[in-house]
Amino acid sequence: MLYLFSYVVILNGWLFVLMGIDKKKAQNHQWRIPEKTLLLFGIIGGGLGGLLGMQLFHHKTSKLRFKLSYSLGTALVVGLFIYFS
Structure with a gap:
């Protein structure tokens, strides 16, 4: 159960950070994180x-x-x- 919890916390934190990075890159017209990566x-x-x-x-809210x-x-x-509980 500890492994599942750790996996979920790390994965959710990483996706949260990726969403922020992608939004910033979109605002600056830079290379973006592929949508397939974010969806996966x-x-x-x-x-x-x-x-x-x-x-x-406020990123990808209309998709x-x-x-x-x-x-x-x-x-x-x-x-x-x-x-598992």
Whole structure:
């Protein structure tokens, strides 16, 4: 259970940071983090960090696939915690 918790905290924190970096790069017209990368991190368990990043940085908020991916990732993590507890 400790490994799962550590995995989730690190992944969510990393996706949150990536969302902030991508937003800053978008504002400065620089190279961006690929959308596939952001979506993948959300699906494999970083959804909460992605959702928080969307709200805090106002980034990708109009893209339905990001909302769905991050919501699915969050639901997956909640389900895993319930299953293993």
